[in-house]
Amino acid sequence: xxxxxFHKLGSPKWFFQWANKWSKFAxxxxxxxxxxxxxxxxGFAPADYQQGNSFRIIYIHVPTAILAQSCYLGLGxxxxxxxxxRMKMAPVFIKAVAPLGAVMALIALISxxxxxxxxxxxxxxxxxxxxxVLILFLLYMGVIAIQNSLxxxxxxxxxxxVISVVGLIxxxxxxxxxxxxxxxxxxxxxxxxxxxxxxxxxxxxLLLSTLGMYxxxxxxxxxxxxxxVLVREHRANWVKKEVLDNGI
Amino acid sequence: MTYSSFFYxxxxxxxxxxxxxxxxxxxxxxxxxxxxxxVSPSKEFLQPAAGGIIWCAVALAVLMSVEGMFKEDxxxxxxxxxxxxGLYLPILVLLKLLVQWVSVIIxxxxxxxxxxxxxxxxWEILWVLVLTLLIxxxxxxxxxxxGAALTVSLRRGAVLMLLIILPFYLPVIIFSTGAIAAAQVxxxxxxxxxxxxxxxxxxxxxxxxxxxxxxxxxxx
Amino acid sequence: xxxxxxxxxxxxxxxxxxxxxxxxxSLVLLFGCYFSSMKAKKDQxxxxxQRYLRxxxx
Numbered sequence: 001x002x003x004x005x006f007h008k009l010g011s012p013k014w015f016f017q018w019a020n021k022w023s024k025f026a027x028x029x030x031x032x033x034x035x036x037x038x039x040x041x042x043g044f045a046p047a048d049y050q051q052g053n054s055f056r057i058i059y060i061h062v063p064t065a066i067l068a069q070s071c072y073l074g075l076g077x078x079x080x081x082x083x084x085x086r087m088k089m090a091p092v093f094i095k096a097v098a099p100l101g102a103v104m105a106l107i108a109l110i111s112x113x114x115x116x117x118x119x120x121x122x123x124x125x126x127x128x129x130x131x132x133v134l135i136l137f138l139l140y141m142g143v144i145a146i147q148n149s150l151x152x153x154x155x156x157x158x159x160x161x162v163i164s165v166v167g168l169i170x171x172x173x174x175x176x177x178x179x180x181x182x183x184x185x186x187x188x189x190x191x192x193x194x195x196x197x198x199x200x201x202x203x204x205x206l207l208l209s210t211l212g213m214y215x216x217x218x219x220x221x222x223x224x225x226x227x228x229v230l231v232r233e234h235r236a237n238w239v240k241k242e243v244l245d246n247g248i
Numbered sequence: 249m250t251y252s253s254f255f256y257x258x259x260x261x262x263x264x265x266x267x268x269x270x271x272x273x274x275x276x277x278x279x280x281x282x283x284x285x286x287v288s289p290s291k292e293f294l295q296p297a298a299g300g301i302i303w304c305a306v307a308l309a310v311l312m313s314v315e316g317m318f319k320e321d322x323x324x325x326x327x328x329x330x331x332x333x334g335l336y337l338p339i340l341v342l343l344k345l346l347v348q349w350v351s352v353i354i355x356x357x358x359x360x361x362x363x364x365x366x367x368x369x370x371w372e373i374l375w376v377l378v379l380t381l382l383i384x385x386x387x388x389x390x391x392x393x394x395g396a397a398l399t400v401s402l403r404r405g406a407v408l409m410l411l412i413i414l415p416f417y418l419p420v421i422i423f424s425t426g427a428i429a430a431a432q433v434x435x436x437x438x439x440x441x442x443x444x445x446x447x448x449x450x451x452x453x454x455x456x457x458x459x460x461x462x463x464x465x466x467x468x
Numbered sequence: 469x470x471x472x473x474x475x476x477x478x479x480x481x482x483x484x485x486x487x488x489x490x491x492x493x494s495l496v497l498l499f500g501c502y503f504s505s506m507k508a509k510k511d512q513x514x515x516x517x518q519r520y521l522r523x524x525x526x
Contacts, residue, residue: 027502042491043471052482052485053483060259061490103498106497114489115486117486120300138411140416144409149402162398162458162462165455166394166416173447177423181422187517216498224505224508224509225512226509231512245522
């Protein structure tokens with residue numbers, strides 16, 4: 001396999017120019033897909049025979065929950081890259097993506113709670129999935145907290161990398177333990193949460209909105225990373241040239 | 249400096265700073281006292297909740313004692329000496345942690361029978377509680393070290409460390425209280441203990457290395 | 469369309485408030501993500517530009 005693209009991404013200059021080209025594309029495709037998926041899901045997908053129309057929350061709940069986990073996976077991988085190969089872009093990635101992941105987890109939590117009210121009759125149920133999203137949110141807040149509290153940039157980069165890697169290793173353990181704990185404590189009445197096999201008309205908009213959310217986050221994350229690159233590389237000549245010539 | 253001289257000096261240091269150990273134990277006692285006072289002193293509440301109460305208190309007390317682990321060494325510069333000493337840093341971290349663990353866990357184990365009577369735990373269950381403490385607490389210490397090493401350069405890092413590390417404690421707390429709960433209803437609890445041991449072993453291999461990385465970053 | 473009329477679409481059976489509040493909150497938060505990220509990049513470029521121009525003058 002050709003690894004040149006990987007090494008190129010490690011260079012701030014190359015990344016900046018690459019992101020200039022692709023960030024808008026990713027963002028707009030993402031917003032487009034997200035809009036199609038959500039409109040389709042809200043207006044055209046059939047109502048669920050058990051939950052009625054409240055199931056339409058799924059088109060925001062599931063994409064954000066998936067993104068929250070994917071972002072954390074990304075943090076962990078970037079953490080390993082940062083610790084092992086010391087690539088310059090890895091800490092930038094962590095710093096840019098952690099807040100986005102936290103927002104994703106937050107939306108998943110809020111939508112889960114609001115979905116819970118008509119479905120379970122309570123705003124919050126200690127359901128395995130909700131609980132693990134809550135823990136994921138707390139992990140994100142930890143990463144953000146340590147990033148913001150350490151003034152020394154190099155130390156902060158190392159620290160978030162370490163925490164991300166530890167989190168990546170711990171995440172399956174936490175998820176598994178919460179599920180196990182849940183089956184121990186949960187009365188059986190809440191098995192409604194087990195997803196029934198979905199018909200195509202429900203599933204396709206969900207796929208679209210999930211892909212759209214990926215695009216949206218990718219675009220936004222690239223902007224954040226570009227901003228961070230500008231802060232870190234402000235002494236480099238190419239930044240000066242980029243800023244003065246292209247008048248961005 | 250050799251590994252054994254380092255180990256010896258750590259033991260001496262613990263004996264000279266007895267107050268730290270006492271602080272952690274008093275804190276542990278205080279957290280446990282909060283529950284009967286705050287929720288209910290009845291046997292109906294305390295007996296099933298006892299395992300959870302004790303484990304939450306242990307987790308907090310361990311965090312308290314681990315938090316200051318590198319502080320003094322960092323302030324007087326001996327942490328830097330360790331980094332440049334040429335000895336393998338993860339081993340040094342492990343030795344330091346071993347001393348810390350023994351100094352906290354032995355008084356804790358002495359306290360536990362007394363506390364278990366206050367929380368109406370039967371003698372048979374007490375044995376399970378002691379087992380989970382012995383098997384599970386190394387994981388608490390090992391994960392906590394990473395946090396302590398990361399926040400050592402901060403003047404007020406305790407809250408930050410709590411924020412970062414506590415989520416990682418959840419599996420340990422879940423499985424140890426699970427073992428105690430299983431024992432209380434007469435079910436087998438070997439599975440939970442095995443998982444606890446597995447978590448402790450995973451952290452044993454990983455966290456000294458991670459803590460060493462963090463210490464090196466903090467010292468620079 | 470899964471709904472007969474606009475009114476029905478807005479009320480979503482009896483679940484209208486739940487569904488619409490979720491989408492409203494999400495829209496606000498996602499827009500916040502977009503806006504803050506865009507602004508971070510633009511602000512940084514503006515700041516650097518001023519700085520470089522100042523350096524060129526001196």
